[in-house]
Amino acid sequence: MSDKVLIIDDDAVIRKILARMLQITGIAKEPINLVDGLEAYNYLISEEKSIKYTLFLDINMPNMNGWQLLERLKSENLLDNKLIYIITSSVDHKDYQKAEANPHITSVITKPVTLAKLKALVTK
Amino acid sequence: MLKNYTVQNVLNNSSDVILFISEEGDIIWANKLGLELFESETIAFTDTMLEDDIPEFEQLLTKIKQPKNTNELFSCRHQLESGITISLKWSLGWDSDKRYIICLAAGGTKSIVEEKLRYHYIFQKDPSPKIKYDSKTLKIIDLNDAAISVYGYSKEEFLDMTVKDIFVEDSVFDFLKGQRGLSEKHFPYHLGVFTHHHKDGTNLIMDVSGGMSSSIEESMMLYCVDITESHKTLQFERLERRIMEQAMEIAPDLNKILENYVLGLEQIFPDMKASILSVKDNKIYNLACPNLPQIYKQAIEGATIGPKGGSCGTAAFLNKRVIVSDISTDPLWEDYKALALPVGLAACWSQPIFNSEKNVIATFANYYATPRKPTHKELLFFERSSSLVSIILENYRNSMAIRSRNQLYKYVHQATNDAIYDYDFINDNIKWGQSFQRRFGYPISNDIYSLERWKKIVHPEDLTLVFDSLNLFLNNSSENRWTAQYRLKKADSTYVFVEAMALAVRDSEGSVTRIIGVLTDISEKLAYVKTVEEQNTRLREIAWDQSHSVRVPVARLMGLIDLIKNGNIPMAEKEDLLTDVLDSAQEVDKVIKCISLKTNSHKETEK
Numbered sequence: 001m002s003d004k005v006l007i008i009d010d011d012a013v014i015r016k017i018l019a020r021m022l023q024i025t026g027i028a029k030e031p032i033n034l035v036d037g038l039e040a041y042n043y044l045i046s047e048e049k050s051i052k053y054t055l056f057l058d059i060n061m062p063n064m065n066g067w068q069l070l071e072r073l074k075s076e077n078l079l080d081n082k083l084i085y086i087i088t089s090s091v092d093h094k095d096y097q098k099a100e101a102n103p104h105i106t107s108v109i110t111k112p113v114t115l116a117k118l119k120a121l122v123t124k
Numbered sequence: 125m126l127k128n129y130t131v132q133n134v135l136n137n138s139s140d141v142i143l144f145i146s147e148e149g150d151i152i153w154a155n156k157l158g159l160e161l162f163e164s165e166t167i168a169f170t171d172t173m174l175e176d177d178i179p180e181f182e183q184l185l186t187k188i189k190q191p192k193n194t195n196e197l198f199s200c201r202h203q204l205e206s207g208i209t210i211s212l213k214w215s216l217g218w219d220s221d222k223r224y225i226i227c228l229a230a231g232g233t234k235s236i237v238e239e240k241l242r243y244h245y246i247f248q249k250d251p252s253p254k255i256k257y258d259s260k261t262l263k264i265i266d267l268n269d270a271a272i273s274v275y276g277y278s279k280e281e282f283l284d285m286t287v288k289d290i291f292v293e294d295s296v297f298d299f300l301k302g303q304r305g306l307s308e309k310h311f312p313y314h315l316g317v318f319t320h321h322h323k324d325g326t327n328l329i330m331d332v333s334g335g336m337s338s339s340i341e342e343s344m345m346l347y348c349v350d351i352t353e354s355h356k357t358l359q360f361e362r363l364e365r366r367i368m369e370q371a372m373e374i375a376p377d378l379n380k381i382l383e384n385y386v387l388g389l390e391q392i393f394p395d396m397k398a399s400i401l402s403v404k405d406n407k408i409y410n411l412a413c414p415n416l417p418q419i420y421k422q423a424i425e426g427a428t429i430g431p432k433g434g435s436c437g438t439a440a441f442l443n444k445r446v447i448v449s450d451i452s453t454d455p456l457w458e459d460y461k462a463l464a465l466p467v468g469l470a471a472c473w474s475q476p477i478f479n480s481e482k483n484v485i486a487t488f489a490n491y492y493a494t495p496r497k498p499t500h501k502e503l504l505f506f507e508r509s510s511s512l513v514s515i516i517l518e519n520y521r522n523s524m525a526i527r528s529r530n531q532l533y534k535y536v537h538q539a540t541n542d543a544i545y546d547y548d549f550i551n552d553n554i555k556w557g558q559s560f561q562r563r564f565g566y567p568i569s570n571d572i573y574s575l576e577r578w579k580k581i582v583h584p585e586d587l588t589l590v591f592d593s594l595n596l597f598l599n600n601s602s603e604n605r606w607t608a609q610y611r612l613k614k615a616d617s618t619y620v621f622v623e624a625m626a627l628a629v630r631d632s633e634g635s636v637t638r639i640i641g642v643l644t645d646i647s648e649k650l651a652y653v654k655t656v657e658e659q660n661t662r663l664r665e666i667a668w669d670q671s672h673s674v675r676v677p678v679a680r681l682m683g684l685i686d687l688i689k690n691g692n693i694p695m696a697e698k699e700d701l702l703t704d705v706l707d708s709a710q711e712v713d714k715v716i717k718c719i720s721l722k723t724n725s726h727k728e729t730e731k
Contacts, residue, residue: 013680013704014679017701020687024687024691089676091671091672092668111683112678113683114682115686115687115690116686116690
């Protein structure tokens with residue numbers, strides 16, 4: 001898989017669950033937890049551009065939400081080498097339509113995040 | 125008799141009557157005028173005299189033959205063949221040789237006779253009744269042929285009557301009052317229209333004039349003109365006019381009008397009783413027959429029409445006029461004559477009345493107490509009466525329909541809050557319904573309300589758009605409906621949103637002649653819709669917020685449970701995760717309480 005796996009979510013419990021599940025499923029031994037889009041952006045621009053990332057990105061977050069982060073990364077050509085999973089509890093179908101229309105998003109995982117859903121990613 | 129031809133010729137052509145009379149009193153020769161007067165030479169001279177005058181003449185016959193007494197004067201009255209009486213003064217002379225009496229009527233006998241004859245013919249042969257009566261005793265002393273013919277009394281019967289006897293009781297006083305001044309009238313003086321008795325018991329309407337009689341002193345002459353028929357026609361026409369006026373009233377009382385008509389007809393034709401029956405579901409019902417016997421009316425109420433249904437039932441059944449001149453013998457009355465004859469109904473003529481769809485809706489009938497066929501004149505009156513009844517009934521039906529539509533229109537105006545208008549496009553005049561005042565505060569008046577006036581109450585910002593749309597509609601002959609929404613200024617100068625809906629009436633060329641429509645105040649509706657839309661937006665936001673708020677901890681819970689259950693993790697870690705489970709469950713509870721609070725707060729706002 002990627003060199004680094006980022007969990008970007010403002011919900012600490014979700015970050016905790018997802019990190020543990022990623023370990024159990026073998027997706028990431030030590031995923032990096034980031035609390036919102038802004039922290040993620042700052043992290044990414046500080047790292048080497050050549051590193052491959054897998055992002056588990058929440059949409060609704062303070063400071064910079066998921067969509068804003070993607071826009072920012074796109075505008076700065078930072079989307080290369082990045083596998084992006086949207087994790088969301090949104091029930092707004094517009095969010096799903098928007099995600100489908102974005103070629104940089106691999107898929108949308110609707111919360112709750114479960115071991116079965118993550119295992120399915122590995123299988124793919 | 126006369127040998128001298130010249131003398132004979134002179135006597136023969138004399139303007140005086142000259143007769144030669146034998147000793148016995150027979151006329152043995154008469155000149156031309158004598159022959160004309162007495163019409164025969166061979167009759168006895170006394171035969172021409174009134175009886176009272178004969179004794180004096182017979183005395184003279186003896187006296188004149190005495191010596192030295194050859195000439196006598198004598199006046200007497202002669203009853204001529206024509207029936208007239210003349211008074212003549214005779215000069216008598218005795219010819220003792222020839223033994224006859226020469227009689228000469230002195231003083232222009234010819235002119236007297238001619239005048240007398242002229243008077244006689246004017247009086248006797250006049251086509252209008254003339255009645256001569258004594259001014260003191262009022263006894264009838266002479267009358268002409270027309271009086272006998274018109275009144276039905278013989279001359280002898282007349283001569284036994286006073287002039288009062290020919291007047292009906294109600295007229296006598298007016299006549300006596302009027303005739304008092306007649307002794308001063310040398311020419312016929314109009315006394316008025318009076319009702320006279322006919323011998324057969326019916327009444328005659330006579331236009332009466334009177335004056336002094338020229339022949340006998342202290343006698344008066346009545347000049348009567350029989351106007352019975354023309355009077356009836358006049359009364360009939362007056363009745364028709366009166367009834368039509370009643371029928372044209374805004375809310376006519378049908379029963380009263382028909383009853384008035386029947387009573388009016390019965391007054392004009394006193395020997396007739398009229399009846400109007402309605403026909404419904406093949407049955408007849410009394411509609412207006414005020415003077416038919418009650419027992420008879422009860423008996424025929426609801427009777428079924430048919431081929432032997434009396435006059436009315438048969439007329440309604442056959443759709444044609446039925447004239448029964450004798451109820452006692454006519455087969456059409458076989459089943460009903462036992463009802464009619466005992467109450468004095470002997471003849472009945474009936475005419476069916478049709479509506480505009482040619483269905484029989486009523487019958488009009490005339491009843492008589494004696495068997496009777498209609499005269500030509502009576503038939504004309506009968507047909508005309510039936511026609512009027514038909515017009516009254518049809519008019520009533522139409523006026524009821526119009527009244528009902530007017531009431532509906534009135535109630536719609538009262539019931540609706542929409543301002544109904546009727547725009548006479550040709551005369552540029554809008555008529556507003558009552559709700560225009562109620563809704564927008566403008567008083568309703570009969571003044572012209574032009575389109576320009578309407579424009580003044582449309583909001584200036586909406587004016588162009590609205591009237592461009594209206595003009596487009598007016599010029600599109602295939603379009604009949606128009607709607608527009610705009611702001612309208614009320615009488616209190618505030619604006620309301622209105623929706624105008626209109627239906628155009630166009631002529632054969634597609635030009636608008638009339639526009640009928642409604643103005644609806646939609647301000648409240650618009651405000652309501654706006655409120656609802658705002659509430660919906662708010663509710664959507666609430667729903668969205670709440671669903672998201674709930675989903676977040678629920679999704680977290682489900683993730684935690686999945687990890688605990690399927691993650692194969694150490695017990696100590698599970699216990700740590702259970703703490704998170706509890707926290708998330710508490711968060712769910714908190715969110716639900718918050719939703720409940722917000723929903724209640726929304727309800728309060730609605731109130």
